[in-house]
Amino acid sequence: MHFYELLVELLLMPILAFVIGLAMVLMMRRIGARIQRRVGPPVLQPIYDIIKLYSKETQISHGLMHEIGIIMAVGGFIAAMTLLPVPGMSGLTDKGGAVTLAYMLMIPSLGMALGVGQCANPNGSIGISRALTAMLAYDIPFILVIFGASYVYGTTNLAEMVAIQQQQDVSSWGIVQMPLLALTALLILPATMGKHPFEIYVAPSEIATGPMVEMSGKFMGGLFVMQCFQLYTAGVIFTTLFLGGGVYWITFLPKIFLVVAIPMSVAYLFPRYRTEDVLRLMWKWPMLLGLIGLAVVMK
């Protein structure tokens, strides 16, 4: 591929991801509203929110690391977007596969953790301690899924995985080849997105006891941008591993929106889990399913 084409791709991929992520945030809110018999926000609400947050008058910074933390959180996701294949663009997928992606996705979390730490608010630190514990909880089944998929497809390159699944019809999709692993991934999806019922570490409804306690204005805005990327990433990873990825946008977009919509619709019905219960839950059912699934695909 031509060098300049690649550069254009690298620029386009995060922008597209952000726009799609905004739409996903809207969808998530609408789903939540419908379940609670509300109307829900208007179409452009996520954009208004971001503009509002970035242009607020009160912007409290607790020091350099607080700012760098937010920059790392957003920047890490921008970089990670170039590793996710989308229709027509494979970006850097041949230069870092699924394992690299899994570790790249920890950089934003680390950035946020460092930024929150600098705020010197114990409530924020408690939130981070919960967030890292939750990461330990869902990353183990997640990495198991990545291993299974890499083993089945014989590569860690996500673009190649898409190509393999596109060779035949639906029967070559990952979800048919390894249904148990797909189910595992679906179960941990809400946790990786930090959504209901695993959102206690974000604690959005009682900000004072979560990592967001000292975040105001554009700091909060940065986290909002991060959330858009988070939803998009979750949708694309699942679609790439199990739903045949995307060759055309027209089929790709419904898939990733569907993937994000399913856990959202179910999640709003459940109460929240405590941190230790998240661990217990994640290490029990998804792990069990995943191990069985792995045993099946590896025979």
Next chain:
Amino acid sequence: MTALDYLLLISAITVVIALLAGNMRVGGWLVTILYALQGAALLMMSGLGYSTLTVVQSSLRFNVLSEQMLWRFDALSWFFALITIGAGLFCSWFASGEWGEKYRDNGGSLRLFHGALALNVFTMLVLLASGDLLTLFIGWELVSWASFLIMALAGGKAFNYAMRYISYAFAGAMAVLGGLLLIYAEVGSFDFQSLKEAAPQMQASTLWLLVVLLTAGFGVKMAILPFHLWQAKAYAETPGPGAAFLGAISSRMGLFAFIVVIVQLIGISRLVEMEIPYTFLDAQDLLAWIAVFTIIIPTYIALRQHDARRLLAWHGVGQTGYMLLGLVIANDLGSAGGLMHVFNYASYQAMLFMAVVAVMHRTGTSDLNKLGGLFTRMPLSYLAMLIGIIGLAGLPPMNGFVSKWLIYRSLIVDGSPLLFIAAVIGTLGTILSVYKLIHNIFLGQLRVEHAAVREAPLSMVIPMMLLAAVVFVTGYFPGLVLDWTSAVQASIGLPVLAHHLGGVDMKGGLDMIWIVSVLLVGFGFGTLVFFLGGRSKRVHQLDNYAGGHFLTAETRYHYSDNFYPGLMHLIGPWYRNSFEWLERGVISAVDILSTAMQGLYRNAHPSYLLLVAVVFALSWVIV
């Protein structure tokens, strides 16, 4: 004189100079320059690191009872020597400035410290240069005693931990000696080559005994399970930069000996043939699982530590597991990852210890519950620690990621899901524990008594920054180190990893140049997005949400103790100190045995014993 002669000679001179001039003001700097000279001598042999030279002999050789003893360097020795001398150089540099003066003022003997450090480097070089099994054993013993010397320097508690180490080391050395005698009985020579030729014909039972004895013996130094108890405490109590040196490289000598004897001479393919009866496992799997448990258990012990040095030292034990795992997998990816991890780990572990020592130098404590908020006071030490923890946790863009990636990738190629998951569990535990480390020291609330703390002196900051550069650059261009590991792979007969400057070219490969570049550009865009927003106002850190309370500097508003209660709620009961119990059990058993023996020989009935002995002797003579 060959380059190796120069190297060993300069190293020996370093020991002498350190002992003579160590207490003088310029002594430390003199020794540091001598380490640099050792580095220069090593660079004279740099062909070894790029496969243009195969071996450099030393002129020192002699015959003992028809066995020739010789010392020489090959690619493996060169690679380890590079790390050893680098660690020695940076640690001695770190110790030469204010740290040394404070150490002397507090009653420590700089002469002994520098002497012990130089002796460690020298003995390690002698071990690395060993050209046959006899010299290997001599080097092994020298290294054991040298590290005992530096561990025991601080006296008191440190001396007890050093004594614990030396009893482990004795047991290990006996196992090694037993293994070597077994080899001599089987092969009839201490020569490397004859063992290599004889290994394929050895009987499985002999080989089992050999592998168990040697792995246990070398494993004691590496602190693999179940011999992991001695290391963390002994290293943590070593004075300042000495801990950085030991943590970075000392226990790698066990790995070196393991590579030489098990990987190079006996061969991993031979281990695969050795099946464990009634299981699906073979000796290779067994070693891989030992490696994996060596990753997990010490890492989660580290998570519970509240002393920064202990925490790091426990991680040191855990990281050994990754190196061993990669080498035991022994395909091109795994062994390159394992070897590269030795280099990477040394670079960031030395830096992390230095950052902690710098904090101790300024605040006088390494207790994680008594620190906090030092970022604003010591930003450069913070930077060093940040880069170090990213490396230790194995996240991009630092070098630790590359070596761990190679090991993960080798496990995927090998098709070992459980080992893979276990390795990742170790990494995740590391992330949790290093965040606690940096948070409790540098983030959060600054204590009143630390309000006037200054940044560490330049003599400490410069080595840290140089190491930080190494960690970042070898993460950006991993090919620099992979060149050396490929030379090592070629020289010890493992499959050579095809690589380029940015990483590995394969299906699902890695190109760090692109990854790191895109990450940096991403941070750039992140900054842009950040500054699109309105101007932010910096506030004092006590200007904080406190649920309606008014905060003052006296209010301790910092979260540090029992950092992960949710996790500990679940896994807390799994910490049972089983290995401590085991160790105590063994100690009691030995104690009882020795008491019984003493009773038998000294107190009870010497005349009866004499009678028995005489009867036996007579019957032997008569029959």
